[in-house]
Amino acid sequence: MESKVVLTEKNPHEKANVISKLFLTWSFSLFKKGYKQGLSISDLWQARSGDASGRLGDRLEEAWKIEQEEAKKKGAKPSFSKAIVRTFWFEYMMIGLVVGVLFMVVWPLIPFTLALFIEYFSKEKTPESYRQAHIYNFLMNLFSTLSALMLNHTNLAQGRIGMRIRIACCSLIYRKILKLNRAGLNNTEAGQVINLMSNDVNRFDLVTLFLNFIWITPIVVPVVCYLVWQHVGIATLAALAVVGVQTVLVQVYLSHLQGKLRGKIAKRTDQRVKVMSELVDGVQVIKMYAWEEPFEKLVHKLRKMEVGYVLRTSFVKGFTTALAVFTERFILFSAVATFVLIGGNIRAQITFSLVQYFNLMQMICNIFLPMGLAYLAETKVSIKRLEEFLLLEENEPEKITANMVLDSKSLIADGTEKEKKVQEKQRVTGLTISNVTASWTNDSVVDTLRNITINAAPGEFVGVAGGVGSGKSSLLQLILGELMPKSGTVNLGGAKVSYASQEPWLFVATVRENILFGLPYDRIRYKKVVRACALLRDFELLPHGDSTLVGERGISLSGGQRARIGLARACYRKADIYLLDDPLSAVDTHVGKHMVTECVMGLLEKSTRILVTHQLHHLKGADKVVILRHGEVEIQGSFDEVSRTPLFAELLQDEEEEEAAGEHVKMQRSISVRSQASSISPAEGIIGEDLIEQQVEIEEITGTGRVPGKVYSKYFSIGAGCCLLSSTVIAILFAQVITMNNVEAQYVANVPLFRVANDTIIPLNDTLVNATESAVTEGAITSTIGAITTAFLSNDTMETTEAILNATVFDTTIVAPAKINDRYYIYIWAAAIVGCIIATSG
Incomplete structure (x- = not known):
């Protein structure tokens, strides 16, 4: 496709x-x-050549196979994280080295040169010092520009690697789905796969941005501490203690807590998506039986459990953000206050350089490192979930060759390769099943199929019948290679197989694309298939003929239409053996008769056909009829021979009872499109197929124009409410008042630079050189430190208020979608059943 x-x-x-x-x-x-x-x-x-999905998927798949082989040799469980590291370690390591140079060398040089530049203004002015000041100014601007460029490009490069990992994992998931056997499919759900593809893989985009800081932080902290020590000496330990307590004790615990909550959220999301998919698909049945209220309560309960864990996670993230905002000034305050108490000299170059040094340390230790640890914990949960999915049972080619004599490469015809010129007498296309016993699970008490022996000559029509659970579909899965035999052999003789499933499915495309299924368009064969599967009348009724878009984003089709499109898809594919799993159950009697006459016994008459059906009267023209019972071949022979047995009479009686019951409660089906015939004939509809198809999809998933202001107000009113919105506005105004009336900060800024020695203040400002030294009391120092404390706390109050506002907005963005989802559920349950028929699940 x-x-x-x-x-x-x-x-x-x-x-x-x-x-x-x-x-x-x-x-x-x-x-x-x-x-x-x-x-x-x-x-x-x-996309760039290195970002192609196929290439990335191949790289990761190869690494995963190597990891599986090594784990098998060691007798251990394979690790998907090792496969990811094996695939992307080199490129991520190279970018990590650049990030290390940025934060360990380039960034610390900015405050270092800044201190040297400011020192010029407090020294004697000479031509040499003037020249050095220009050099320091140039270097400071050079390092600032270089750090900005390096920071943005390294973030872009790390994000690109995260994107590559995500794409590779998605590609690997798609490939795994195609390989799963029935046992593997039973151990997973559609909701789990959707959650893996939409939520879990997105963690790689985030973790790659901060993962390098786990090894960078232990190197940056000693470097910064050494440079700070040159200015404030032992007072550095005070700042280091604040960083250590918050980083090691608080942030590590919060990161671990986020990982645990992420695992619980993922499980709740899997369950909710699974239930919602089932409810949306079965909404018509729910409305017919008036089950809206109990299912609405079920959905509300599941959503409430999920949102509860999401809210807890948001509060943890909000608290982490508040700590990061508070720490920046508190580190500086602890260092400056300690420096003053031990009698240090406060100078401009010390103060401004300390601000830059501690800004770097706070950004590394209290923002990047906690985020790296938090995202790493969440990613480990996602990798574990991906690993469990990738370890599900699948169809392995080596098992097929051991117990089945067939050409696995030609098992399913692709219709594109050229036929080999082989003499007909050398080619075996008949089907031979010899004494096969098979089961879906290894530890089953009773085997699904037991002692099955069936032979079908080339071109033979074989009908398979039996009661519910007798093994009819399992027999077809055995021929396809989905069900592995425990004993016996299945010989296809190199034949190509085409299969029509019992539950027809449609993907988002036109009707014609659903039938072609990626094969080239053959006009003559297409017309024959459409006529044999009784689809011509449907094409006349569809809005755009066979160019009508169907699937989740298209119109709804009836069960009979879906079954006939699924049969047409199998018949269009040229094959030697056609496996038809009860395609007649969803169609009316006269349509079923047409399909058997024109398709099974007409279009496909030269191929081997195996038809599974409950309607025994359609098997009168079969060359051989096989009756299964409890997984065994009960009767096998011609229709006349089988029809004289008691089991056949019993099955026939069951069929008549089902038809009688169906007639009693039968409702007249109405086609789920407009009743008037389209003005576009099927041939004309094919011409405008691409244009119509693209217009329908793009109109549904994109939009243009501005979002009205009332939408935002309605959104926040649903999520926050009037009280919370009012409190938010008051908090914003409070933060601005603190900023405008920061008198204490202004006082500290106007205090002359001084040093403390022998209980005296010695001014260092040039304008105060002639000032007399005055005695300093303990109260003076206390009041000075108190002013500094008030200034820092007022700034921290402002920033903490902003952090709380961010947490409030974050909380609103969680509560509002939850309430909107609840309203949508109510609208779905309140909709008329006609609307549920017209509207698709997509």
């Missing part, structure tokens, strides 16, 4: 020069186009 949107414009990054890559000017054209006319999917560029 090909993508509906083909990106034709190559990525300009490939041909961009060094300057363009350095300042990202190669991307300006896209922003310019978006500003003028808006962007669509077709305006995007092709």
Whole structure:
């Protein structure tokens, strides 16, 4: 299958020069186009060669196979995290080294040169000092610019690696789904896969941004402490103690707590998505039986449990943010206050350089490191969930060759390869099943199939019947290789197999694309298949013929229409053996008769056909009829021979009773499209297929224009309420008042620079050189430190208030969607059943 949107414009990054890559000017054209006319999917560029999903998936899959083999040799459980490290360690390590140079060398040089530059203004002015001041100024600006460029590019590069890991994991999940056997499918749910693809893999985008700081922090802290020690000496230990307590004791615990909560959230989300998928698919049945209220309570209970853990996580993150905001000034306060108490000299170069040093330490220790630990804990939970999914049982080729004689490469026909010119007498296309016993689970008490022996010659029509649970579908799964035999052999003779499942499914595409399923369009064969599967009348009724979009984003089809499209998909594929798993159960009697006559015994007459059905009268034309009972072949022979047995009469009686019961409660089905015939004929509808299809999808998933202000007000009123919004506004005003009336900070800023010696203040400012030394009492020092304390606390109060505001907004963004979801559920339950038929689950 090909993508509906083909990106034709190559990525300009490939041909961009060094300057363009350095300042990202190669991307300006896209922003310019978006500003003028808006962007669509077709305006995007092709992905860079190293970001292709197929290549990334191949790399990770190869590493995962190596990890599985090594773990198998050691008798241990394979680790998916090791496979990820094996795949992406080198590129991430190289970027990590650049990040280390940035924070260990370049960034500390900024306050270092700043102190030297400020020192010029407190020294005697000479030509030599003037020249050095310009050098320090140049270096300070150079390091600042270099740090800005390095920080942005390293973040971009680390984010790109996270994106690559996410894409590779998604590709690996898709490949795993295609390999799962029935036992593996029974151990997973659609909700779990959706959660893995939408939530768990996104953790890689976040953790790669901060993971390097786990090893950078232990190096940066001693470097910064050494540089701070040169200015304030032993007072550095006071700041280091504050950082140590908050980083080691508080932040590590909070990071561990976030990881535990993430695991609980993931489990609740899996359960909710699973239940909601089932409810949406079965909404018509729920409404017919008036079960809306109990299911609404169930959904509300599941959502409440999930939101409860999400809120707890948000409070932890809000508290972490508040600590980060508070710590920056508190570290500086502890160092300066300690320095004053031990009789240190307060100078401008010391104060301004300390601000930069502690800003770096606070950013590393209280922001980047905690976020790295928190995201690492969450990512470990996601990796564990991915690992459990990737270790589910799958169909292994080596098992097929051991117990089954078939060509696994030609098991399912792809319809694109050329036929080999082999003489007909050398090619065996018949089916032979010899004394096969099979079971879906290894520890089952009773085998699913026992002592099955069936032979089907080339071109033979074999009908399979039996009661519910007799093993009819399992027999077809055995032929497909989904069910592994414990004993016996299955010989396809190199034949190609096409399969129509018992539960037909449609993907988001046109009807014709659902039938072709990626094969090239053959007009003659397509018409034959459509006619044989009784789809011509449906094409006349559909709005755009076979160009009508179906699936989750298209119109709804009846069960019979879906079954016939699924049968047409199997019949369009050229194969030697066709496995048809009860395609007649969802269609009316006359339509079923047409399908058997025109399709099974007409279009496919030259191929081997195995039809599973409950409607025994359709098997009159079969060359052989097989009756299964409790997983064993009870009767096998021609229709006349089988029809004279008591078991056949029993099955026939059950069929008649089911038909009688169905007639008693039968409701007239109405086609789920408009009743009038479309003005576009099937042939004409095919012409405009691509245009119609793209318009429908884009209209549904994108929008243009501005969001009205009332939408925002309604959103916050739902999530916060009037009281919380009023409190938020008051808190904002309070923070501004603190900023404008910070008299204490102004007083500290106006205090002349001095040093303390022998209980005297010695002014160091040039304007106070002639001032007389005055005695200093203990109260004077206390009042000075008190002013400093008040200044820092007032700033911290302001910043803490802002952190609380951020937590409030974050809490609102959680509560509001939860309440909106509850309202949507109510609207779904309150909708008329006709609307549920017309609207699709997508």
